[in-house]
Amino acid sequence: MTSEHSLSASFRDPSGQVFRRDGRIFRTITPKGYADYRFWVESGLARELTDSGMIVGFTETEPLDADTVLALEELPFISYPYEWCFSQLRDAALLTLDVNLKLLEKGMILKDASAFNVSWRKGFPVFMDHGSFTIHPEGQPWQAYRQFVMHFLGPLLLMKEKDVRFLSCFRDHLDGIPIDFVSRCLPWTSWLRPSSLVHIHLHSRFQKHYSDSRREKGPAPSMSRKNLIAMIRCLRNDLEGMASPRPKTEWGDYYGDTNYSREAFAFKRETVECFCREIRSSRTIDLGANTGEFSRIASGCSGDVIAADIDPAAVETLYRSVRRTGEPVYPVLQDLSNPSPGLGLFNEERGSFLARIRGDLVLGLALLHHLRIGGNWTFSQIVRLFSETAPRAVVEFVPKEDSQVQRLLRSRPDICSDWTLEETCAAFRHAYERCEVVPIPDSKRTLLLLRRD
Template sequence: MREKRLRASFRDPAGYVFERDGRIFRQVLPAGTADHELFVRSGLAEQVLKDNTVIPFHEISRNKDGITLELEKLPFISYPYEWSFSQLRDAALLTLQLMRQALKHGMVLKDASAFNVAFRSGRPVFLDHTSFMVYRENEPWRAYRQFVMHFLAPLLLMKKVDLRCLALFKNDLGGIPLDLASHLLPRRTWLNPGILIHIHLHAKMDQCYSSDGKAHRNPVMSRKQLENMILSLEDFTGGLKISGQKTQWADYYGNNSYEASSLKFKNEQVESFCREISPAVTLDLGANNGFFSETAARYSRQVIAADIDPQAVEQLYRLNREKISHLQPLLLDLNNPSPDLGVFNEERQSFFTRGRGDLVLGLALIHHLRITGNWTIEQIVRLFARTAPYALVEFVPLDDIQVKRLIRGRETLFEDWTLEAVMNGFRQEYSRLETVTIPGCTRTLIKLYKN
């Protein structure tokens, strides 16, 4: 099969990533071979592979065109604008840790892009082997500005302004501009030494340098100064935390109309269906705190647990780190899912391009799509049909107390919201449907089979 170069891999003259026969490779070009050989010879590669902080690779060939490496293929790649606060912070700390380790081996990271990091078994892992380059005496860290734009700026905006500020990353894949971050942060942050230095004064210097039209000499920074700078950044970044306040979705199962027996029955049905299907990949859309994701994980090789609430995704990431290594948390608004982005809209794939599986769960979800999002039944059917051949969906009728709250004053707008209408919609895409009534309430589970 002909090799297919990844659309996002074009900026680095030292190499690029390509796919062939479903396998992932990195081509190290002649411009990057000396740095790669130092990466291996210095012992840095051995150390980071032992630490599981860099994606595993092995050399398969070398010639005049460079060195070809085969990389471990990750089952799912999420992007920084789909992460929780703690995921972004952990990715930042990994980047700084690798920079510190690189210095000990006579190297540095020339890039500090958040897109160089993915998540594997509940931990961040670095993807870009050609980011390691030889350290040059008295040179500052070239990637410092990129680190601030990709990590510190969004983290500080999420902490000091609103967790939803992470969405700004979608508008600029190069990171959040420093002048914008400085403008959005509260005035009181000028009194915080770390924020003052890394954001506010940094933004002012950027503006001065870009407007005076003069050429400026690169600053001189000794190795010791550089090491201290990285340690200081690690301390500052590691100290960033958010409060674990309860929200509607993060605390959904502690604040809903379910009786304990109804919730137990529903979980048993999820377990039974997952056991029957035995999916490789399960998607849990509207996963809340991961209650049903955890059940699905016992029968799936991977679970993608998505929710619109940043605090819920925080809980999912905690579940991922502490308990279920094959769960992938994802910040996702189905009304505005991650689109194709970047040059020619080809660098970063949309959620629906990446988010395919064998089974999709839509529990206590579709009534929100219909009533809050004003989706049509046809669109709801399309969501599940394009995502997986099997689905488990929960229908919540108009007389449910939660639905009554949603439609108050708009009752006549949703007269089409009946179990019969929803079933008829799903019959257009699925060959077999089974229903189970949840005891203790008027809700119904619908099992959907394409085959």
């Protein structure tokens, strides 16, 4: 029996829909979008962009009624802009501009410059929307320019000039962060820089001026393709030269500050690696991954790794590392006490984080005490998080006398009288039949190797 359902995020596109059938991803090209698609293929752009890895791969399959159908390469994990670090958003912006420049060279242009059209493949951004390419009439400006500013340039300037946490505004503005909001939030010094002056402040004034419906509409603006290419290259240079902010955060250098001895840390690494090799997970979830020390260990002896952490600096460090190495590790910025919910129409356009992270193995190293003591999670809530994520787990128990727990207790009363190794093991045994207790030598910490048969 064939099982088929449309993906909610694609409902806005009149030129085609994305759907899943029997475990595979497909995209339709409607008659409305067929001329653009054929031009894109016959111009050589399709092969050039797929061979270079800039867009996801595809093959044409049997048509569906009047629609052309493409079978798409499926990416290991889809994350969203509000879950990225600064460098991820900047690299996604650069990819979007690079794709647009390739299109313009052959007489096409991007009609959709949404950040949600980009995801990741082994540390590199990849464009996903095969329906975003359209033939470009000479003299027509870039219709998706405003969208690009709202999805990329504006958020990047807010992150750089003010605070990296501004990216969370994407949760409330799935169509991009409004330009007038960005203009008001940026410091006065941003008026002195050409890029923010032109693309943000003057753009905002222009937008406000012409939003008055009573104003008489002037002639449609025009821009030669040569000038359009020059503008996009200038915009690209501005973004490429935008260095990421380096905030000092509490847990960004956890492994540099931790009280592990060399022997203890080596034992922990070896134990986790041996368990990963035994399980041979096709997909591992590393919760509280920090800078990815154990995410990379897991990726070396299994498949893809989803590495989630609450700290923007830690996610930034991990992303830069996997960008250099090309490892199948997918960094994602995530607060487990307030994970990304389902968003958009009927809360279905963008899937919740917890619904996207099912795997074979889940790691929770130096995490449980943050949830129980720092976040007041109950044991049943902690166990639920792990057991609903994967049937096998490695977690680490850190006792109260540990200096990292003492850091948490400095600013709060100790109300967790049940925070003991015995209680922790008993809680996990409700969901995992096998619980192997592995003390870490030269340390008071303990690893729990959990299996559900």
